[in-house]
Amino acid sequence: EAGVAQSPRYKIIEKRQSVAFWCNPISGHATLYWYQQILGQGPKLLIQFQNNGVVDDSQLPKDRFSAERLKGVDSTLKIQPAKLEDSAVYLCASSLGAGENTGELFFGEGSRLTVL
Amino acid sequence: GENVEQHPSTLSVQEGDSAVIKCTYSDSASNYFPWYKQELGKGPQLIIDIRSNVGEKKDQRIAVTLNKTAKHFSLHITETQPEDSAVYFCAAPRRGAGNMLTFGGGTRLMVKP
Numbered sequence A: 001e002a003g004v005a006q007s008p009r010y011k012i013i014e015k016r017q018s019v020a021f022w023c024n025p026i027s028g029h030a031t032l033y034w035y036q037q038i039l040g041q042g043p044k045l046l047i048q049f050q051n052n053g054v055v056d057d058s059q060l061p062k063d064r065f066s067a068e069r070l071k072g073v074d075s076t077l078k079i080q081p082a083k084l085e086d087s088a089v090y091l092c093a094s095s096l097g098a099g100e101n102t103g104e105l106f107f108g109e110g111s112r113l114t115v116l
Numbered sequence B: 001g002e003n004v005e006q007h008p009s010t011l012s013v014q015e016g017d018s019a020v021i022k023c024t025y026s027d028s029a030s031n032y033f034p035w036y037k038q039e040l041g042k043g044p045q046l047i048i049d050i051r052s053n054v055g056e057k058k059d060q061r062i063a064v065t066l067n068k069t070a071k072h073f074s075l076h077i078t079e080t081q082p083e084d085s086a087v088y089f090c091a092a093p094r095r096g097a098g099n100m101l102t103f104g105g106g107t108r109l110m111v112k113p
Helices: none
Strands: A006-007 A010-013 A019-024 A031-037 A045-052 A053-056 A064-070 A075-077 A088-095 A111-115 B004-009 B010-014 B019-025 B032-039 B043-050 B056-059 B062-067 B072-077 B086-093 B101-103 B105-110
Touching: A006 A088, A006 B105, A010 A019, A019 A088, A019 A111, A031 A075, A045 A075, A045 B101, A064 A088, A075 A088, B004 B086, B010 B019, B019 B086, B019 B105, B043 B056, B043 B062, B072 B086
Parallel strands: A010 A111, B010 B105
Antiparallel strands: A006 A019, A019 A075, A031 A045, A031 A088, A045 A053, A064 A075, A088 A111, B004 B019, B019 B072, B032 B043, B032 B086, B056 B062, B062 B072, B086 B101, B086 B105
C-alpha cells in the first residue's frame, strides 16, 4: 500500500516569497492533516480536512497560510509571504476515520522549508 | 485546549537497559493516547496506543501505562536496541469537532551499543 506522498522534500526561499507544498494521502483516507514541525519540537496541527471540508483551522495563520483540498483527495498548503519563523518541516498526514474514531495517523516524510 | 507535557527531553541508555518516557495531559475528557516514533528525515509513525478503558497495553518490548486519575501516561521500552534510537512523541486528543491530536515536545532517545 502506498504511503502519504509529499513534495517537494526540500525548499529554500527568501523571506516575503511564496511557496506551495503538495500532499497525496493514502487512498481511501477521508481525513487529511497538515502539521508544522519546528526543529526540536513536536508537530503542531495547522489544519484538518474531512473529505473536502475544513474541520478545524483554528491554528492556521490565515494572513499568510492557506490550504485547500478541492476534490477531497490531494491537498496543497501555501505560504505567502513567508517569514523567517516559517522555517520548519511541513508534515501531511491522513487517517481512515475521523473524530472519536480517528485511530492511526499516517504521516508523509515531510517538506522541509528554509526561509532566508 | 489540550496541553501535553513530555519528559525527559533527552534520554541516553545502554543497550539492553530499559527506557521510560512520561507524559501528562490537561483535558480529563481525553480518551485516546498514542505514541509515535520519528526517525531522522521521516515522518512520525505510530508504535502503540491506549484507550482510557484500559490501564496498560503491551506489544513485545514496548508497553504503555495510563493513570487517568493523575492524567499521565508512560511509554516503557525494555531490552533497548540501537535501532530504538529516535525521537518519541506522545499525544492526546484536543476536544473539538475533529478530536485532533496535540503532541508533546518529544524525547530524543539514544541507545548506546
